[in-house]
Amino acid sequence: MNLNxxxxxxxxxxxxxxxxxxxxxxxxxxxxxxxxxYFAVLIFIGGFIHRIIHxxxxxxxxxxxxxxxxxxxxxxxxxNKIDNPSTTMGVILRMILEIVCFRSLFRxxxxxxxxxxxxxxxxxxxxxxxxxxxxxSFFVIIIRHMRFFTEPVPFFIKALEDLDGxxxxxxxxxxxxxxxLLAAVLYLFFRRxxxxxxxxxxxxSDYFPLFLIMAIAISGIIMRYFTKVDIISVKEMTxxxxxxxxxxxxxxxxxxxxxxxxxxxxxxYFPFSKLMHSGGIFMSPTRNLANTTRxxxxxxxxxxPVPVHTYEAYESEFREKMKEAGLPVEKE
Amino acid sequence: MADELKPEELLNQxxxxxxxxxxxxxWMDTPTIIRKGMYCYASNPKSVEYLGLxxxxxxxxxxxxxxxxxxxxEIIHKGFKERLERFRSIKVFMDIxxxxxxxxDKCHFFxxxxxxxxxxxxxxELIRSIYRNDFTSAGxxxxxxxxxxxxxxxxxxxxxxxxxQCSECRRCSVYCPYGIDTAEITILGRELLxxxxxxxxxxATPVANCYRTGNHLGIQPxxxxxxxxxxxxxxxxxxxxxxxxxxxxxxxxxLFITPSGDVxxxxxxxxxMGYLMLFHYLKEKYGLEVTWSTYASEGxxxxxxxxHETMKRLNSKMYAEAKRLGVKWILxxxxxxMWRVIQQYMSTMNGPAxxxxxxxxxxxxxxxxxxxxxxxxxIAEFTADLIKHGKLDLNPSRNxxxxxxxxxxxxxxxxxxxxxxxxxxxxxxxxxxxxxPTNTIREQTFCCGxxxxxxxxxxxxxxxAGGLPRAxxxxxxxxxxxxxxxxxxxxxxxAALPTLMEYWVPDVGxxxxxxxxxxxxxxxxxxxxxxDLRGEPLSEEEGE
Numbered sequence: 001m002n003l004n005x006x007x008x009x010x011x012x013x014x015x016x017x018x019x020x021x022x023x024x025x026x027x028x029x030x031x032x033x034x035x036x037x038y039f040a041v042l043i044f045i046g047g048f049i050h051r052i053i054h055x056x057x058x059x060x061x062x063x064x065x066x067x068x069x070x071x072x073x074x075x076x077x078x079x080n081k082i083d084n085p086s087t088t089m090g091v092i093l094r095m096i097l098e099i100v101c102f103r104s105l106f107r108x109x110x111x112x113x114x115x116x117x118x119x120x121x122x123x124x125x126x127x128x129x130x131x132x133x134x135x136x137s138f139f140v141i142i143i144r145h146m147r148f149f150t151e152p153v154p155f156f157i158k159a160l161e162d163l164d165g166x167x168x169x170x171x172x173x174x175x176x177x178x179x180x181l182l183a184a185v186l187y188l189f190f191r192r193x194x195x196x197x198x199x200x201x202x203x204x205s206d207y208f209p210l211f212l213i214m215a216i217a218i219s220g221i222i223m224r225y226f227t228k229v230d231i232i233s234v235k236e237m238t239x240x241x242x243x244x245x246x247x248x249x250x251x252x253x254x255x256x257x258x259x260x261x262x263x264x265x266x267x268x269y270f271p272f273s274k275l276m277h278s279g280g281i282f283m284s285p286t287r288n289l290a291n292t293t294r295x296x297x298x299x300x301x302x303x304x305p306v307p308v309h310t311y312e313a314y315e316s317e318f319r320e321k322m323k324e325a326g327l328p329v330e331k332e
Numbered sequence: 333m334a335d336e337l338k339p340e341e342l343l344n345q346x347x348x349x350x351x352x353x354x355x356x357x358x359w360m361d362t363p364t365i366i367r368k369g370m371y372c373y374a375s376n377p378k379s380v381e382y383l384g385l386x387x388x389x390x391x392x393x394x395x396x397x398x399x400x401x402x403x404x405x406e407i408i409h410k411g412f413k414e415r416l417e418r419f420r421s422i423k424v425f426m427d428i429x430x431x432x433x434x435x436x437d438k439c440h441f442f443x444x445x446x447x448x449x450x451x452x453x454x455x456x457e458l459i460r461s462i463y464r465n466d467f468t469s470a471g472x473x474x475x476x477x478x479x480x481x482x483x484x485x486x487x488x489x490x491x492x493x494x495x496x497q498c499s500e501c502r503r504c505s506v507y508c509p510y511g512i513d514t515a516e517i518t519i520l521g522r523e524l525l526x527x528x529x530x531x532x533x534x535x536a537t538p539v540a541n542c543y544r545t546g547n548h549l550g551i552q553p554x555x556x557x558x559x560x561x562x563x564x565x566x567x568x569x570x571x572x573x574x575x576x577x578x579x580x581x582x583x584x585x586x587l588f589i590t591p592s593g594d595v596x597x598x599x600x601x602x603x604x605m606g607y608l609m610l611f612h613y614l615k616e617k618y619g620l621e622v623t624w625s626t627y628a629s630e631g632x633x634x635x636x637x638x639x640h641e642t643m644k645r646l647n648s649k650m651y652a653e654a655k656r657l658g659v660k661w662i663l664x665x666x667x668x669x670m671w672r673v674i675q676q677y678m679s680t681m682n683g684p685a686x687x688x689x690x691x692x693x694x695x696x697x698x699x700x701x702x703x704x705x706x707x708x709x710x711i712a713e714f715t716a717d718l719i720k721h722g723k724l725d726l727n728p729s730r731n732x733x734x735x736x737x738x739x740x741x742x743x744x745x746x747x748x749x750x751x752x753x754x755x756x757x758x759x760x761x762x763x764x765x766x767x768x769p770t771n772t773i774r775e776q777t778f779c780c781g782x783x784x785x786x787x788x789x790x791x792x793x794x795x796x797a798g799g800l801p802r803a804x805x806x807x808x809x810x811x812x813x814x815x816x817x818x819x820x821x822x823x824x825x826x827a828a829l830p831t832l833m834e835y836w837v838p839d840v841g842x843x844x845x846x847x848x849x850x851x852x853x854x855x856x857x858x859x860x861x862x863x864d865l866r867g868e869p870l871s872e873e874e875g876e
Binding site: 004054055061068069072083105109110111113118119121131197198199201204273276277280281283285291297300303307310314321322324325326 | 346347350351353354358359384416417418419420421422423424425427428429430431432433434436437443448451453454457468469470474477478479502505506507508509510511512513516543544545546552553554557558579580581582626627640641644645648649652653656674675676677679680681683684698700701702703704705706708713716717720745746747748749750751752753756769771772774775776800801804807808
């Protein structure tokens with residue numbers, strides 16, 4: 001236990017209780033059902049765009065891709081066109097692999113100090129697997145939730161639901177994604193606690209989103225499987241939000257407000273946090289540039305003249321010695 | 333110091349550091365102690381002054397008073413702000429790290445020391461914490477909870493200590509899911525430190541030398557010529573041929589630039605002899621005129637380890653000299669960071685080199701499409717092309733006593749992608765070649781532990797610890813295949829690896845690619861060789 005961990009847990013616990021108090025005791029349904037969601041979305045969109053523009057305002061003065069394979073060279077040498085791209089297509093493929101498959105994380109290996117003298121590097125794909133499970137299940141859940149904001153519900157959302165629920169256990173049917181997300185987020189949390197190096201580098205702002213997402217997943221699971229939630233009223237409310245005719249329905253369980261509030265906190269927190277890695281990855285100059293600086297000149301917008309030591313100055317200093325050594329000189 | 337610390341002791345110390353938990357206090361509360369054997373001496377004020385860089389004065393890192401300007405905090409803050417506005421890389425890398433820890437055990441300095449502040453992520457956090465405090469609202473509001481802290485003298489000293497414990501090798505950036513490059517962070521850190529005169533002398537003095545005499549070692553023109561001619565005498569003893577290299581020759585076909593380290597010390601000198609023999613061969617057989625320059629007598633660029641501006645100042649000589657001499661294009665020797673600068677910076681900084689031609693090998697007719705803007709070709713590309721076209725007479729059996737493994741240098745691997753060319757050349761000039769394990773070569777290669785200006789004597793413990801992962805992989809192939817030679821294409825490697833091998837794997841030597849080429853190369857009219865370039869018998873048997 002350390003302070004960072006405790007603070008984040010405390011913060012999320014408080015956030016969990018806020019809507020209970022707000023809705024159940026104070027009866028502020030409009031605040032939690034309408035005003036906060038609108039504000040959160042505004043902050044998210046505005047903050048996200050602002051951050052991207054903020055990054056984009058700084059130029060990329062040098063072309064510095066990290067090359068992870070053979071570069072473009074002689075015609076008979078096989079280039080690794082994805083890990084060391086020289087074309088836009090190569091860069092796009094590299095970025096797709098990175099963003100969709102976490103290519104770099106897949107390279108992960110673990111250091112082992114063996115008894116005896118050798119150091120070895122062990123198979124370690126758990127982080128990659130955990131990260132994939134986390135992000136993909138989150139993605140599936142977001143798409144699934146689009147059913148609350150669309151009418152009629154598009155076919156692909158229904159198809160995804162069928163796929164997600166293919167186990168057909170229980171009633172209502174179990175969606176795998178929710179449990180995968182919870183398991184993955186727990187894994188990411190426990191590895192942060194368990195691996196002492198990772199624990200050492202972890203900040204409160206690393207634990208906070210994990211606890212928050214845990215709370216969102218748990219409140220979601222409670223809603224779906226344990227409490228009777230009036231789905232029709234919920235959908236009327238969510239449709240009201242997206243069509244800008246917001247309404248508050250009576251008889252909606254407080255857990256719905258809790259779930260919604262936590263999601264609002266997450267998206268409002270998003271642009272100011274490390275969660276912006278989702279936007280930043282697209283702008284990372286070591287990944288999104290082709291390795292072509294020897295082929296095509298890259299322009300640095302702030303390139304400025306610098307003092308140099310000219311040949312003339314050099315020869316002036318060493319002329320006699322150069323002549324004596326038989327080196328050609330410009331001025332005799 | 334490593335003189336006192338035996339390999340076994342160093343290894344135990346490192347293993348203990350890894351196995352014990354990190355300090356109970358958080359890293360922000362764990363003070364940094366500048367320890368002997370781990371740091372380099374402060375820059376000589378004369379060198380700093382010669383370059384016109386700030387705050388030239390005598391200072392000592394282990395004394396309390398670093399003799400900083402009164403407003404040093406303001407200078408750092410302003411410098412930081414300016415660089416955030418100039419480099420998107422830095423801005424993005426400051427914001428998007430999630431501290432997943434994938435980079436942690438990829439750093440050779442962390443593997444070799446077990447010091448948690450050598451984890452790439454924490455090295456970056458040293459500077460990120462200040463960024464959050466100075467430039468983000470979350471940091472201003474939540475302070476430590478958001479990972480922010482105030483800039484103090486202790487933080488500054490921590491920066492200095494750890495940014496000179498990073499060799500800018502970029503291995504961590506290969507594994508980072510967002511490509512966060514600690515080299516960028518270290519470059520920024522060192523650039524900021526240089527604003528208040530906090531360089532190390534192993535960088536500052538070579539930079540001043542290079543600015544004045546054209547090379548890091550400060551070899552003056554007449555001496556440079558003499559040293560090369562001295563190699564020609566050695567070659568004459570081995571081959572009975574008289575070599576007449578060109579110096580500062582106007583109208584030559586190609587200007588050749590290589591790190592001055594290879595002119596200075598073994599075993600780099602043998603690589604240098606290798607270049608001379610190759611150029612002699614090409615002149616005799618094909619009439620190719622290659623010239624050396626005394627003004628641009630340095631391929632390497634320690635300015636890169638100082639600041640972007642200093643890098644540009646030193647690099648400018650390459651194009652200036654090529655223009656003055658009227659050559660067609662430039663050929664570059666074996667070097668690591670030199671090639672990062674040429675590949676990723678040179679034409680942007682000092683180009684366009686429109687007075688040069690798109691490089692074409694006059695012997696094979698090959699057009700080097702991959703160098704058509706920068707007009708500078710790597711000698712491994714050049715030689716591989718010659719061999720592929722059957723233009724070199726080679727007798728690989730003259731390298732038979734060597735069982736070779738190849739050390740990919742950081743920069744050609746991760747800043748360029750020059751992987752197959754040197755392997756092809758080795759395979760064509762040697763009969764016994766064995767690769768080290770996959771996780772330790774190519775883009776995953778380990779640093780020699782002494783790159784980016786850290787190849788000094790006083791930080792020997794750091795160097796031996798940082799080189800441990802590389803040495804460990806060499807030891808593996810040494811034990812498994814009997815490997816006795818570590819080939820490389822970098823002058824810093826040739827300076828650093830012999831010490832490293834002597835320390836960890838004493839039976840393995842170090843050799844440059846073009847020493848292997850020259851051993852195998854049959855020069856027209858040469859006598860029957862009895863020795864290699866080192867003056868040693870060609871095979872073990874002949875020696876007996």
